[in-house]
Amino acid sequence: MFSKNEVTVGNIKIGGDHHIVIQSMTNTDTIDVQKTVSQIIELKQAGAEIVRVSVRKKQDLEPFGEIVKRVDVPIVADIHFDYRLAVQSIKNGASKVRINPGNIGSEEKIREIVKVAKDYKIPIRVGANSGSIAKEYQNLPIYKALAESALKEVRLLEKEGFFDIVVSVKSTNAKENFLANQYISQRIPYPLHIGVTEAGVYEDAIILSSAGLGSLLLNDIGDTIRVSVSGNPVKEVQIAKDLLISLGLKEGIKIIACPTCARSEINVESWAYQVKNWIKERNIVKNLSIAVMGCVVNGPGEARHSDIAIVGTKNTSAAIFLKGKLYGTYKKEEIKEVLSELINDLN
Ligand code: SF4
Structure with missing residues (x-):
């Protein structure tokens, strides 16, 4: 206290x-x-x-x-x-x-x-x-x-x-x-x-x-x-x-991103920045965690504790997990829209 x-x-x-x-x-x-x-x-x-x-x-x-x-x-x-x-x-x-x-x-x-x-x-x-x-x-x-x-x-x-x-x-x-x-x-x-x-x-x-x-x-x-x-x-x-x-002491969206390794299927840094900037532009204030993970090997496991996880798959597409469960697989250009819907629906 x-x-x-x-x-x-x-x-x-x-x-x-x-x-x-x-x-x-x-x-x-x-x-x-x-x-x-x-x-x-x-x-x-x-x-x-x-x-x-x-x-x-x-x-x-x-x-x-x-x-x-x-x-x-x-x-x-x-x-x-x-x-x-x-x-x-x-x-x-x-x-x-x-x-x-x-x-x-x-x-x-x-x-x-x-x-x-x-x-x-x-x-x-x-x-x-x-x-x-x-x-x-x-x-x-x-x-x-x-x-x-x-x-x-x-x-x-x-x-x-x-x-x-x-x-x-x-x-x-x-x-x-x-x-x-x-x-x-x-x-x-x-x-x-x-x-x-x-x-x-x-x-x-x-x-x-x-x-x-x-x-x-x-x-x-x-x-x-x-x-x-x-x-x-x-x-x-x-x-x-x-x-x-x-520290979880203020409402806001926490972006989690993996450090990347040889298994990474997407440019995690660039995707994480895009998500971050997009959320900032829209001034979204919600208590959510969004993970951007490079691959399906460890991605889903590591992202299980996030509300939304974007996990890189082959051919620059990504799987989206919602509260640890697979929500769907999307092309890079579709991610923003899906993310937007999910963020609006959550909380
Ligand atoms: S999620 Fe995949 S790409 Fe990212 S660090 Fe873990 S194993 Fe490597």
Whole structure:
């Protein structure tokens, strides 16, 4: 089970028994309202349910308020150093604020943020990453230092009677990331925002995020995820979505394809891509698995656990299996139509 507490971010719930929420962050200049709004819309269309926007200075506050009004996605204000930015962002419509009490300063300033967050019923995310380990924990193993630094921030909020909290601990090292989140999940009831920080460019981020987030999610740790990718944040959302679908934590079509060998009767890679692209174009959202297998030797057996299996036979035709039973044999050009009918009929 995931953590028991839940928080409400706009119209989205995080924690409790709720689904794993996908979030991302804009990388446009907050002052450029139009660009930022466009990016948020793109992120939403890609599947983001919550989007974070940096509020770096006083001049960002007004555009931030304008951005919030122009989108229908809950927006999180990302604040560092200045408590007044957190207070005003909440007043300007933030659905959640992410702060780092360690760099906000005095307890009095944190108290001010808490007071407004309570009035507006806004959750606060706190946490730690490799760059924000508290001095007193620097001799601990890194995962423990990370987790204890985050717990210290949690205690600062709890001391003010504030419990509407989301916590994150992030590392660029998948194992440290796992251990830190595991440690923290055993000690607090608050929803966990998980991610592997600074995961790199697209290909590297896919691997690191799959290892780092997959290991946590398979252990029921994590309530909301943010994949980190250098570049266009839409890619973060796509990776997050694919990861959740592959783990069975989100509705979607899973494409299974054999690695091919000398027995392969069809170009599995090309067929698998065609099926994948065709499903993407039609934006089909169903819980289905479709297997593309190269031959009848192992194909039907390996595909028995799929809803639909396309298995290569001689002369560029393929047999289609439905729930493990032979449905028929078709020419390549007929496959799309048959597949379409079957997908429509299933579920
Ligand atoms: S399904 Fe057939 S072609 Fe694909 S890996 Fe297995 S034996 Fe080889």
